[in-house]
Amino acid sequence: MNNSFFSPSRFARLAAYDLKTKYKTYLIAVVAAFVGFTIINYLFLDADEAEIVSRTLNHLTYSHSLASFTVCLTAFFVCAGFSFPALSSKKSAMGYILLPASTFEKYLLEFLIKIVIAFGVFLLVYYLAANLSASIAEPIFNNRNADFLELKHARIDLQPFTFRFVYKNTYITTVQSGSAYVDTIDKVSVMGTFFVGSILLFLFNIRLFFKRFSLIKTVIAGFFVYYLFFQLMSLLGIAFTGDKNTAYDFKFFYPYYDYLFIFTIITLIVLGYYKLKEKRL
Amino acid sequence: MLEIQNLYFSYKRKQPLFEDFSLSLPDGCIVGLLGKNGAGKTTLLNIVSGLLPPQAGKIAVNGFTPFERKPAFLADVSLIAEEFSLPQVSIAAYTSALQPLYPKFDGAKLDKILAEFELSRANRLHKLSHGQRKKFLIAFALASNCRLLILDEPTNGLDIPSKSQFRKILVSSITDEQTVLISTHQVRDIENIIDSIAVLDNGRAVFADTLENLSRRFRFELADTLPTNALYAEKSIGGQRVILPNDADSEETEIDLELFFNFITNKTYE
Known part of the structure; x- marks a missing residue:
């Protein structure tokens, strides 16, 4: 039967069920994220106060901290690790598995909510929180440094946060950190996006891959995967170039990383779907 | 309707729970699934x-293979487990969210059963007792009009009046097309509502028949002295x-x- 796999109307009903029964959890998560991100952003601005004053005096613009964005993005990743919450216990798993919808519909809904929509909401919440914390910090910093700024006839004016800062900072940080073969910002963006996406998908599927102690198992599995990955790249680097000095220099494979991460993402999606399909109590 | 052939099932590093297990249940019956602790009743329901x-083996429910979990199968089967989890919303919110997924759901029937269980749609699920939540689940399952209702220890957690209400409501709510499979230790809670029994023992269905046939084949008596033709006896007040054994012309008891159940599980039935 065709609609055993996907039916738009059934999918809509499943989505409505999810939203009606979990809207409070989602709202709490958004509010908690907004408050948390505002605090984190403020703390990073506070730590950068001296630099902000210095840049103001030198007529330079202060770019918001990439570190605060990274911390908040990490929090988003951790939240992705709590996808498929119903599978955390036998009691709730039973109800979830027996919901009258196809496995594909259940997987797709979770993917849309926890990855696609959640990422959009994350960006929006982060944007609002970063600007709120900047508008809170600005008068505080002006007040704290009033005497000093008055002497120089200056005033701290924090520029509104934009994602261009994050983009630009990522590029500058990557290039400055010594990744000599990172030649264009586009390359960094594309590869970085796929790399981040593969980690996100792995976290998204945690509860499907591991029944118990999922976090510990994920850390151990992640460690071994990355260890094996780097060892393999090193060995292949030597094998292809014949130069032992190329060990751990991944320049040779650099053009293929995009494909590797895309392959990882697709594999994780397919694997996650089949793990859910075969999920047993 | 429910056809199990040569089922084999074993949990990891444990003795097989079912070996060559077969069972066939027709439409429109209420079946009591009986068995000792660990006999595999809950596993069978799962x-x-x-x-x-x-x-190994084959299993078909309403023409579907259960583990394929096709939406049409899931929409026609309702399981009430002994332990369950419900969201922290009102009965009204839960019902309005879930009922669209059950095409045969009857809202009026739900209201009627809820009223009989002294519950209302305004009740919040997380503020109800375990017994009340179970009553709601029973009401929802009956209102969903699924062809197969699976109840695992449905009377556990219910008080005495609720047990009697449960029996009355179950009997009056199901139709001839529906099959109800009830697993329980509380034989007395269901003995007046079931029309068939299936007894699990040592990984097999050691007895599966209608109560009508059972009554035709056996007599149950309270005797002062042990009759010579007694198949099984237990001391009692x-x-x-x-x-x-019931002779052809004897009256049914x-x-x-x-x-x-004790007879069947203490002696190999032939």
């Missing part, structure tokens, strides 16, 4: 509902409860399910 896959 296999029938699609929560666990059989390791006022004499001995005995099971006797009231079935003592507890005694019959």
Whole structure:
């Protein structure tokens, strides 16, 4: 039967069920994220106060901290690790598995909510929180440094946060950190996006891959995967170039990383779907 | 309707729970699934509902293979487990969210059963007792009009009046097309509502038949002395409860399910 796999109307009903029964959890998560991100952003601005004053005096613009964005993005990743919450216990798993919808519909809904929509909401919440914390910090910093700024006839004016800062900072940080073969910002963006996406998908599927102690198992599995990955790249680097000095220099494979991460993402999606399909109590 | 053939199932590093297990249940019956602790009643219900896959053998429910978990199958099967989890919303919110997924759901029937259980749509699920939540689940399952209702220890957690309400509501709510599979230790809670029994023992269905046939084949009596043709007997206040073969012309007696269960599980039935 065709609609055993996907039916738009059934999918809509499943989505409505999810939203009606979990809207409070989602709202709490958004509010908690907004408050948390505002605090984190403020703390990073506070730590950068001296630099902000210095840049103001030198007529330079202060770019918001990439570190605060990274911390908040990490929090988003951790939240992705709590996808498929119903599978955390036998009691709730039973109800979830027996919901009258196809496995594909259940997987797709979770993917849309926890990855696609959640990422959009994350960006929006982060944007609002970063600007709120900047508008809170600005008068505080002006007040704290009033005497000093008055002497120089200056005033701290924090520029509104934009994602261009994050983009630009990522590029500058990557290039400055010594990744000599990172030649264009586009390359960094594309590869970085796929790399981040593969980690996100792995976290998204945690509860499907591991029944118990999922976090510990994920850390151990992640460690071994990355260890094996780097060892393999090193060995292949030597094998292809014949130069032992190329060990751990991944320049040779650099053009293929995009494909590797895309392959990882697709594999994780397919694997996650089949793990859910075969999920047993 | 429910057809199990040569089922084999074993948990990891444990003795097989089912070996060459077969069972067939027609439409429109209420079946009591009886068995000792660890006999595999709950596991069987999980296999029938699609929560666990059989390791060998065939199983068909309403023409579907349960573990394929096709939406049409899931919409026609309702399982009430002994332990369950419900979201922290009102009955009204939960019902309005879930009922669209059950095409045969009857809202009026739900309201009627809820009223009989002294519940209302305004009740918040997380503020109800375990017994009340179970009553709501029973009401929802009955209102969903699924062809197969699976109830695992449905009377556990229910008070005495609720047990009697449950029996009354179950009998009056199901239709001839529906099959109800009830697993329980509380034989007395269901003996007046079931029309068939299936007894699990040592990985097999050691007995599966209608109560009508059971009554035709056996007599249940309270005797002062042990009759010579007694198939099974247990000492009781006022004499001995005995099971006797029923002769063709003998009058049928009231079935003592507890005694019959002990008979079946203590002796290989032939």
